[in-house]
């Protein structure tokens with residue numbers, strides 16, 4: 001049978017397509033040649049606009065008005081000059097053409113240094129991710145790293161910021177020790193001093209290493225948008241919490257992801273324990289909590305450190321007492337224990353009579369105890385009870401009585417914390433540099449990131465109950481009477497302080513019904529107001 005010829009469209013199709021492609025390519029090349037100056041000038045204009053925007057953003061607010069005036073004057077002069085606008089246009093086009101002459105370099109893969117880094121990392125992982133009888137090993141000395149590292153990113157210094165590793169299914173990724181070995185190795189090889197997160201996908205046999213940016217330290221004390229019973233402990237990673245809070249930071253207004261602690265009768269973590277290194281910001285955190293508690297409740301402060309860092313709160317409305325000495329602390333804590341019992345009894349009686357809980361049992365009472373170990377030591381030397389014993393009733397029954405206890409202690413004295421403090425403080429915070437085991441000892445779980453040896457004050461980890469371990473940056477709430485406090489922070493804290501009362505013991509006397517009267521709080525000093533930086537600080541009693 002004679003072969004039928006193919007239809008014309010099929011036999012000559014490929015030649016036609018090739019010809020059309022050629023025509024299209026030539027047209028595109030010609031268009032690019034014609035439009036090249038236009039493309040260069042528009043690229044240059046974009047660059048000039050970006051430079052102008054950056055300059056404007058970098059200009060301090062107070063200098064923006066005069067700068068704008070100067071620019072407007074220049075524009076006016078040019079507009080009034082003969083041929084001024086034309087000359088300005090030609091100059092602008094010339095500058096744009098000069099700026100846009102270089103094409104932006106598009107990076108299509110890792111450079112030599114980055115390839116060397118990836119190869120080194122691959123070789124280091126070979127002993128952990130290979131066995132001798134694997135017929136097709138993913139990891140082998142001198143092997144192909146691109147099959148194992150499926151995704152990578154570097155920063156401008158050429159250091160890894162993200163790496164996705166495919167590992168063989170026989171790697172024991174369910175064993176914490178095996179994982180820890182890999183994490184330690186990657187941490188060491190990718191550069192210490194940064195905080196890494198390791199996400200293990202056990203089903204897919206993938207590990208993603210990512211470098212976490214440092215949490216911002218630009219948020220200072222302010223009135224946070226929360227409901228009564230909520231306290232902002234600090235700020236964390238955006239993907240770690242659902243809740244954001246609008247804040248005014250040093251660089252503008254933003255919605256910041258907040259670690260919000262709920263207290264009160266429905267809270268599952270009604271009391272908080274903060275453990276930190278010296279100077280890590282535990283006192284500032286307690287000050288921040290007190291400032292947030294005061295609009296809705298009463299605060300009793302026991303300062304075992306006795307350094308007067310709560311002096312700004314002395315005699316303020318709602319501050320029942322700021323105790324630094326042993327006797328005053330014991331008396332105030334005894335009162336607090338009685339007050340907790342009184343509230344419980346009153347609420348119980350009202351409930352039995354079918355009435356709502358009386359008003360004076362519903363106002364939150366906060367007991368903030370900083371460094372109880374110091375007072376415990378003094379009490380032991382004096383043959384008196386440890387103040388922590390008096391915390392047992394508020395800790396045990398405080399939740400139902402609207403009494404919240406916050407205890408702050410340093411790492412080296414953490415073993416002096418009483419059993420009641422340990423078992424009833426389910427909200428936990430660690431501040432300052434700490435090893436993963438130290439963090440786990442306080443929070444009950446290690447963080448999923450590698451803690452860095454150097455951290456700014458107020459940086460740490462928080463865990464509410466059995467929730468995840470969250471990175472935390474406490475809002476800056478320094479002592480406004482400290483010489484080293486910046487004027488902006490001093491003013492931020494002073495703005496949050498309630499009015500001063502003339503008689504410091506009024507509140508305690510009115511709330512305490514059948515309880516022993518506490519010692520008078522330290523003498524109230526007049527508010528120094530917005531004192532200039534490094535002004536002499538009034539000595540507090």
Ligand SMILES: Nc1ncnc2c1ncn2[C@@H]1O[C@H](COP(=O)(O)OP(=O)(O)OP(=O)(O)O)[C@@H](O)[C@H]1O
Pocket residue numbers: 217276277278279280281282283284285305309457458459473474475476477478479484
């Ligand atoms: N969140 C923060 N942001 C910025 N600075 C902070 C923060 N927390 C604390 N600081 C600063 O760090 C220093 C130490 O803070 P703070 O006194 O609160 O620490 P501490 O843990 O109580 O230390 P110590 O027990 O030794 O007094 C202070 O100068 C304080 O202003």
